[in-house]
């Protein structure tokens with residue numbers, strides 16, 4: 001599936017579950033059953049051996065569901081785990097080096113804030129998608145600087161690579177993000193903070209259904 005266009009719900013693992021692998025794996029399985037197309041393993045707390053075991057298990061789980069695993073921050077872990085790719089922010093190392101190490105079929109995602117020039121440089125360096133956020137107030141990352149839906153629209157018009165929106169996106173807000181031009185809607189709390197993770201993921205996935213016009217701007 002790596003060669004296919006990236007589109008759909010992009011669920012990102014929450015800090016709250018990284019210390020409880022069984023609950024983490026159950027919640028990720030539910031998100032994938034609900035229709036998440038990409039899963040990001042984002043774990044800044046666990047020791048390296050635990051992260052390798054979890055990343056390998058999540059890569060297998062994603063394959064079982066026809067989905068893709070992206071590892072946050074760590075190219076080496078992505079390779080060792082057999083993940084489909086990596087997501088890198090400004091301080092996480094070179095996108096071009098990641099592309100070289102992972103190969104042409106891998107996913108290499110880049111944090112771009114609200115900055116189209118950063119996106120331009122990321123695409124030149126080989127990014128598969130460019131992520132803009134935070135679009136709404138975020139409980140998971142409250143200090144992330146704000147970004148506009150209009151930036152998604154400009155990026156969508158300008159480049160052929162996938163455009164990702166992130167930050168405070170709930171299932172209710174997802175249709176507005178897709179309407180603005182997002183190919184990928186990334187979310188932590190809206191998926192994994194839900195009482196029913198599978199149902200929440202399904203609600204996000206519906207934002208990508210043709211003809212969904214249930215746009216709520218959140219403003």
Ligand SMILES: Cc1ncc(COP(=O)(O)OP(=O)(O)O)c(N)n1
Pocket residue numbers: 010040042072073087088089090091092109110111131132133164166186
């Ligand atoms: C899809 C997606 N977009 C943005 C980020 C943020 O990455 P970064 O700026 O490196 O911050 P951390 O997530 O590492 O705290 C992301 N992880 N995923």
Ligand SMILES: Cc1nc(C(=O)O)sc1CCOP(=O)(O)O
Pocket residue numbers: 111113132133134135137138139140141144145166167168169186187188189190
């Ligand atoms: C990890 C992350 N990066 C962001 C950015 O703007 O770059 S916002 C964010 C948190 C996303 O979680 P939630 O869906 O719970 O707001």
Ligand SMILES: [Mg+2]
Pocket residue numbers: 072073087088089090092
């Ligand atoms: Mg990072």
